[in-house]
Amino acid sequence: MTGFIEGVQRSQTSLFPDQLDDWIGGDDLVRVVDLFVDELDLSGLGFNRAMAARTGRPGYHPATLLKLFIYGYLNRIPSSRRLEREAGRNVEVMWLTGRLVPDHKTIAEFRRTNGDAIRKTCAQFVKLCRRIGVLKGDCVAIDGSKFKAVNNRDRNFTKGKIASRLAHLEADVERYIDEMVRIDRQEEGEVRSERVRHLGRRYGRIRQEIDRLKEMDKALADAPDGKISLTDPDARAMATSARHSGMVGYNVQSAVDTETHLIVAHEVTNKGFDRDQLSPMAITAKKALDRDKLHAIADKGYFSGNEILACQEAGITTTVPRPATSGNAAKGMYVKADFTYDAERDVYICPAGEELTYRSTREERGVQIRRYWVNGCQTCPMQSRCTTGTERRITRWEHEDLVDAAIQRLGRDPDPMTLRRCTVEHPFGTIKAWMGHTHFLTRRLKNVRSEMALQVLAYNIKRMVALIGIQRLMQAIQV
Known part of the structure; x- marks a missing residue:
């Protein structure tokens, strides 16, 4: 008697071998993966080789590899090599795949060539959630x-990064040249020769890096957005x-x-x-x-503005706070939010009670901007806190009522931004x-x-x- 719970002897045989299904509980998450994939129309979703070919070497059914990947991401095993290992030792994966052990290249190739179908599968699960009544919010x-x-940061290049790097390397070149001149004048013998050779080697490596960066700078001219990443383009x-x-x-x-x-x-x-x-x-x-x-x-x-309008035209109400683009509020000066807009009369009312009337409309960055101002600001006692010009001007987007409505929603309880x-x-x-x-x-x-x-x-x-x-x-x- 050892006083401990003892396990089964490794050499012990069983008269009636266990079935794989006996090792998987009825409420195990792997059963959800198996059932979900089995109910999918893999051919309709666009998975490659969803229908068996009449000739050639048989391949793995896409359902098998899709189940393997979903199981992997559910259990933080996204690597194809790790999934290959799990297929040979994990009882859940053995049950899921029917004890098939695809090699890692086959697993990785499935993810690479079935990208669109995998994204549609993700959308299918959202559709399932909506169908069963869980997704019903608005x-x-x-x-x-x-x-x-x-991609590492050192293998990503822009004009600014290359210019900064070249400036540092050019400074290093000048420093090495000055050091070699000093050694040539002040030192003698074997020590002098060794130090000169060492500095010469470092100088050569820097010149190679400078040449490489200059070639990269030329390549940036052909890049559509002026950026190049070497590992992941x-x-x-x-x-x-x-x-x-x-x-x-x-x-x-x-x-x-x-x-x-x-x-x-x-x-x-x-x-x-x-x-x-x-x-x-x-x-x-x-x-x-x-x-x-x-x-x-x-x-x-x-x-x-354009995005908010596009949402409105699509039947979508948006609540997006307007970013503060002026630093005048921090200086104690009046900003646009301190001016009240009267929609019926189409005027702005300033903190002093004066009306800024509509003057003109012009296009700026593809949108129509209305301009308002008032004369007589020079005699206003609040001018120093309002404007440095002869009159205070306010601009208004033609659809700014959408922004005003969003600002009103932001002030409600519960706070949309907290939500x-x-x-x-x-x-x-x-x-x-x-x-x-x-x-x-x-x-x-x-x-x-x-x-x-x-x-x-x-x-x-x-x-x-x-x-x-x-x-x-x-x-x-x-x-």
Whole structure:
């Protein structure tokens, strides 16, 4: 008697061997993956070789490889090499694939060649959530987050980075030349020869680096956006929220349902700003939710008159704060927000009670801007806090009533910006925690989009399990 619970002897045989199915519980998440993929129309989604070929060597069914990938992203195993190892030792994966062990090249090639179909599969799960009645809200929060690419910062080039690097290298060249002249004059013997040879070698390496950077500078002239990344050509240098920092990566956009926190739409871009992404994301979310009208909330980085108007024309109400572009408020001076607009009379009323009347309209950056001003500011006692000119002028976008309505919504309770932060930042944090302190595994934008689609699909599956449970989800899939 040892006093401990003892395991089975490794050499012990069993008269009736266990079935794989006996090792998988009825409420195991792997059963959701198996059932979901089996219910998909893989041929309709566009997966390669969904129909068996009459001739040639048989290949793996796309359902097998898709199940393998979904399982991998659900369990933080995105690497094709790691998935190959799991297929040979993980009981859940053995059950899922029927004890097939595809090699890592086959696994990676499946993800590379079926990108569009994988993204459609992610959309199919959102459609399933809507069909079973979980997604029924009319409000989404939109945000973007930067994700690292394979590309290192030292292998990303712009005109400014090359100019700065060349300036430092040219200074090093001058320093080495001066040092060699000094050694030649002041030192003698073997020590002098060795130091000169050492400096000569370093000088040669610097000259090679200067020549390489100059060639890169010439290549930048042909780059469409003036940027080159050597490891991942589609990755771009992007600023992050941390001060004086940045990364080479991609900008991932998402629209999250404020009620369930499910990601209803997402996209990956290599643009470092969010300003042009409001209407594309909101319209995609509206289609995914199949609603006639939608309310979209975003932060000030998405503020754009044209984007707000495009959303309005698509039946989408947007709440986006206007960014502060003037520093006058910090100086104690009046800003545009201190002027009241009278829509019926089409005038602005200044803090002193004077009316700024409409004067003219002109086009600026593709939008119509109306201009208002008042004469007599020189005799106003508040002029020093209002303007340094002879009259105070106010501009108004022709559709600024949409912005005014958004400002009114921002003042309501609950605060839309608080709702946005509590909704859209959680999925990004969860996915980044799953990825760890690493980067996308694939290169090029189309492949990164496939990888992100698998991350989003894994997040949504786990979120649905948290909302309704595994058994209800499986029953809904089979309906």
